[in-house]
Amino acid sequence: MIEVRHLTKRYGDHLAVDDLSFVVEDGTICGFLGPNGAGKSTTMNIMTGCLSPSEGDVLINGHDILDDPEGAKRTIGYLPENPPVYPDMTVYEYLTFVAELKKVPAKEREAQIETVIADLGLDPVCDRLIRNLSKGYRQRTGFAQALIGNPETLILDEPTAGLDPKQIIETRSLIRELGKTHTVILSSHILSEVAEVCSKVLIISEGRLLAADTPENLAKARHRTELVVTAEGAEEDVLRALDPFAGEGRSGILDLTRESEGTIRVRLAQPAGEDIRGQISRALFEAGCPVVELREEKEQLEEIFLELTETGSIKEEV
Amino acid sequence: MRAIYKKELRSCFTNMTGAVAVAVMLLVFGLMFRYYNLYNGVLTFHYAVSNSALVFYIAVPVLTMRTFADEKRLKTDQLLFSAPVTLRSVVLGKYLALVTVFAVPVAVMSLYPLIMRALGEETLLWDYTCILAFFLMGCAYLSVGMFISSCTESAVIAAMLSVVFIFATQMLSSVFTMISASALTALLFLIILAAFAALIVYLMTKYAVLGIAAFAVLACVCAAAYFLRPDWFSGRTESVLRVLDFSTHFSDFAGGVFSVPNLLFFVTYMAAGVILTVQSLDRRRWS
Numbered sequence: 001m002i003e004v005r006h007l008t009k010r011y012g013d014h015l016a017v018d019d020l021s022f023v024v025e026d027g028t029i030c031g032f033l034g035p036n037g038a039g040k041s042t043t044m045n046i047m048t049g050c051l052s053p054s055e056g057d058v059l060i061n062g063h064d065i066l067d068d069p070e071g072a073k074r075t076i077g078y079l080p081e082n083p084p085v086y087p088d089m090t091v092y093e094y095l096t097f098v099a100e101l102k103k104v105p106a107k108e109r110e111a112q113i114e115t116v117i118a119d120l121g122l123d124p125v126c127d128r129l130i131r132n133l134s135k136g137y138r139q140r141t142g143f144a145q146a147l148i149g150n151p152e153t154l155i156l157d158e159p160t161a162g163l164d165p166k167q168i169i170e171t172r173s174l175i176r177e178l179g180k181t182h183t184v185i186l187s188s189h190i191l192s193e194v195a196e197v198c199s200k201v202l203i204i205s206e207g208r209l210l211a212a213d214t215p216e217n218l219a220k221a222r223h224r225t226e227l228v229v230t231a232e233g234a235e236e237d238v239l240r241a242l243d244p245f246a247g248e249g250r251s252g253i254l255d256l257t258r259e260s261e262g263t264i265r266v267r268l269a270q271p272a273g274e275d276i277r278g279q280i281s282r283a284l285f286e287a288g289c290p291v292v293e294l295r296e297e298k299e300q301l302e303e304i305f306l307e308l309t310e311t312g313s314i315k316e317e318v
Numbered sequence: 319m320r321a322i323y324k325k326e327l328r329s330c331f332t333n334m335t336g337a338v339a340v341a342v343m344l345l346v347f348g349l350m351f352r353y354y355n356l357y358n359g360v361l362t363f364h365y366a367v368s369n370s371a372l373v374f375y376i377a378v379p380v381l382t383m384r385t386f387a388d389e390k391r392l393k394t395d396q397l398l399f400s401a402p403v404t405l406r407s408v409v410l411g412k413y414l415a416l417v418t419v420f421a422v423p424v425a426v427m428s429l430y431p432l433i434m435r436a437l438g439e440e441t442l443l444w445d446y447t448c449i450l451a452f453f454l455m456g457c458a459y460l461s462v463g464m465f466i467s468s469c470t471e472s473a474v475i476a477a478m479l480s481v482v483f484i485f486a487t488q489m490l491s492s493v494f495t496m497i498s499a500s501a502l503t504a505l506l507f508l509i510i511l512a513a514f515a516a517l518i519v520y521l522m523t524k525y526a527v528l529g530i531a532a533f534a535v536l537a538c539v540c541a542a543a544y545f546l547r548p549d550w551f552s553g554r555t556e557s558v559l560r561v562l563d564f565s566t567h568f569s570d571f572a573g574g575v576f577s578v579p580n581l582l583f584f585v586t587y588m589a590a591g592v593i594l595t596v597q598s599l600d601r602r603r604w605s
Contacts, residue, residue, distance in 0.1 A: 012524065048400040052603045073402040084397035088333045089325075100321030101401045145397065 001026050002047065002153060002183065007056035009042055009207075016042045018207040020056070024200070026152075029179040031198030031215075032187035035309055039207035040187040041081050044157050047185075048078040061152055074102075077151035081158055083142020087131035091122055091141050094130060095148060102149035116144045119174065135162040143171070147178075154178060156186040160193060172197050191305055205309040218304055226297045227268045229280060230259060233289030238264050241287035245276055263292060270296070319403070322411030326385075327418060335384065336419045339377040343423035346373045351430045363431050363445035364572040367452050370427075371568070374459050374484050379477035381419060382463030385412050386599065387473045399603065409464075409595045416460045424453050444574045451571030454584035455564055459484060461591025468598045487564035494556050501551035505544045507558070508551075512536035522601075 002024040009017040017039045024030045034040050045051040047058050049065050049072065058065040063072035085094060095116065099109045117123060120140045125133055130141060139162050146154055159175065160168045175197055178184060188194050194201055195215045203211040203218075211218060231238050235258070239250070245268060246252040255267035270276060277294055284291050330336030350366040360366075389395040398408050431445040462483055467476040497503065512533055520529030544551055560566070567580045 045396070048396075050396045050399040050603065070402045070404070073400055076400065078396070078400040080393060080396040080400075082393040084392070084394040086325075086329070086392070086394055088329055093328075097321060097325045098397070098401075100324070101397075101403060103402060 001059075001061060002185065003057075003059040004043070004047065005057045005059075007043065007046060007058065008054045009039075009046060009051065010054045016207055017046070017053075020204065020207065020209055022202055022209060022212055024183060024185055026183050027179070028200050029175065029184045029186070029198045030200045030202060031194035032185060032202050032204065033189070033191065033194050033305060034187075034204040035189060038205050038309075040204065041157055042207075043204075044078070044155050044185070044187060045080070048076055048155055049073055050078075050080070074149070075152045077146035077149065077154045079142050079146040079154075079156045079159055081161070083138050084145070085130045085138055085141050088129065090127050090129055091117075091133070091137075091144075092126050094141065095144060098145045098148050104149050112148060112150070116147045119147065120144045121170070136164060136167050139163055140167070140171075143174075151182070153183045154185070156184065158188055159186055160188070160190070168193075203305060203308050210308045225270045226254065227270050227277065227280065228265065228293065228295050228297060229268060229284070229291065230263060230265045230293040231284050231289040231291050232263050233284075233287070234262070235264055237287050238266065238284065238289050241283045241289060242266060242268065242280065244283065245280060265293075319407035319411040319414075322398075322403075322408055323415050323418075326412050326415035330381070330415065330419050333384075335380050339380045340419065340423050342376050342380075343370075343373045343420075344426060346370050347423060347427045347430070351427075355430070355434055361434075361439050362441045362574075363434065364448045364574070366430070367427075367445075367448040368569065368572045370452065371455070371488065371565070374456065374488075375481055377420070378456070378459045378463045378484060379480040381416050382460055382467050382480060383473040383477040384467065385416070385464050386468035386595070387470050387476045390471045390602075391473075395599075405596050405599050409592055409599070413461060413464055413592055413595075416464065417457055420456050420460060421453070424449065424456070427452075441574075447574065447576050448572050451568050451580070451584075454581065454588075455568050458564070458584040458587035458591070461588045461595075463591075465591045465594045465598065468595045487562050489565075490559060490563045491566045491569075494559070497555050497559075499553045499556065501544065501548045501554075504551040504554035504558075505540060507555045508540045509537050511558070512540060 004023075005021050007017050007020040008015070020039070020043060032040050032043070042051065046053050047060065047065065049069050052066070058072075060072040061075045063075070065072045086097075089097065092113070095113045096109065099113060104112055117126060120143055122137070122140060122144060125137050125141075130138060133141065139159070143156070143159060146156065156175070160171050163171060172193065175184060175186065179197075179199075186194075186198070199214060201211070201213060201215050201218060202209060229242070231241075235256075239246075239253075242253070243250070247269070252269045253266060254269055255265075257265045259265050268280075275296075277296065281291050281294060327336075347366075347370050350370050351363075354360045354366045354369070355363065386395070389398065399405075428446070428449055431439075431442055431449075434445070435442055459480075463476070463480040466479045466483070467473070470476050470479075515536060516529045516533030519532045520526060523529075567583045570577055570580050
């Protein structure tokens with residue numbers, strides 16, 4: 001379990017992290033979401049002991065990162081934003097060095113390195129100098145480094161940055177797999193990634209926590225779905241048919257565009273938890289306006305995220 | 319510590335720096351031995367050792383410039399900081415690796431007195447005292463070079479600063495004769511030192527007021543002491559600068575005198591370099 005309490009980091013007058021508190025329970029994959037410069041990397045660097053906080057505590061599996069750094073670091077595998085690899089070593093040499101550095105017993109070293117190499121598909125580049133590897137393989141070597149020593153907790157700073165689409169999919173499934181046996185915290189500014197992989201999302205902006213919940217709950221809490229109706233017919237006829245669904249003073253009609261001669265597209269707010277598509281379709285048909293298109297648009301995590309990070313004070317609502 | 323030590327040692331020889339440094343040192347030692355002892359028939363080894371000191375200008379920057387500057391540049395320091403090891407053991411591991419590389423040519427150099435003995439020379443103890451002093455001086459330079467490397471992100475800047483440091487500490491003894499021993503000179507010199515100290519205080523804390531206050535207090539203390547006890551100040555410039563004078567501390571050994579204070583002088587530099595490196599890395603985390 002990871003507990004972060006009232007974490008603050010100041011760089012001169014600049015507040016990089018501002019009174020951040022959260023808890024990540026064992027066995028969760030937690031996504032750390034925020035725009036660039038939100039303080040994600042700073043927070044992760046503090047959690048792993050690379051930086052010291054100005055104020056606040058970090059407890060990693062019961063060890064305080066400042067009072068018992070070695071105990072805490074023993075349980076963490078950390079993949080920083082830039083994979084910390086030495087260009088003049090081969091992948092195998094590098095992983096051996098990391099295993100020694102993390103005090104993996106000599107007997108287990110080889111087996112562990114082999115496992116990690118297999119997990120990350122590093123076999124083909126095992127004996128190549130890291131300097132000659134592509135960005136994707138470097139990133140994977142950095143990831144392999146984090147897994148060495150079988151840490152209970154993995155802290156991954158943008159683990160899929162620089163990978164190609166196939167590798168991204170592989171890495172995500174690896175993270176999901178690892179999430180079954182490890183506590184994982186990963187940062188990302190790719191929302192679909194977080195929505196897909198994580199069981200908990202922490203949204204931060206300007207160093208402050210804006211929301212902490214499951215992706216589903218976050219989406220539900222905003223409860224807004226919209227219907228896009230395109231129908232043929234005169235504008236008045238279509239609107240009249242939609243009147244029963246449009247709320248008072250037609251406030252439910254969010255947008256209205258004339259597609260072409262005799263075709264109208266209406267964007268309609270749908271009440272939470274109701275599906276009124278059938279009723280709308282019937283009403284329009286009865287009014288003599290055939291429906292050309294009718295689709296539901298759910299608010300994506302993307303929009304929630306944008307809304308949260310732009311307005312900046314939604315924490316209480318969620 | 320072992321992991322770091324092994325890794326550093328290997329990387330010294332995979333990226334050429336170690337090989338270059340060892341080769342240059344062997345070349346210079348060999349040339350000096352050949353020139354003084356074999357060609358000119360000098361009966362002791364100390365001329366050869368003393369004149370070999372110029373290899374430090376190349377070997378020390380080459381060996382030390384990358385130690386921590388490169389870790390910072392490649393961001394691999396995050397691996398070291400997040401690993402379950404103390405900063406002290408990281409620094410010691412690296413330092414011992416540097417010392418080991420340096421010990422290789424010195425070990426070869428230690429064979430030369432044996433060759434001279436075979437040719438009938440009898441000052442073996444003196445020769446080895448010289449070599450010991452040379453080794454300690456090198457270790458002190460490596461320690462300072464490592465500290466310099468930990469203060470910057472650029473290996474080139476680290477190398478240049480090491481060369482400046484070596485130059486200053488080697489040339490200082492020849493400058494002493496030009497410095498006036500008067501008390502007023504000493505006062506001015508101490509005030510300049512106070513300004514430096516204040517600058518360091520400012521750079522460490524980023525509080526200009528604190529730096530100015532430190533300077534004011536130090537300068538006032540110096541001035542007050544000057545008016546109360548001017549005699550105490552005469553010749554002070556030299557005695558303060560002595561702490562940077564590597565060559566004099568070395569030449570006592572080279573003259574054949576085994577002295578513990580001189581030994582401690584170099585050991586102090588070695589320890590100070592290591593401790594300051596740990597501090598400088600730790601400070602980076604807090605800044």
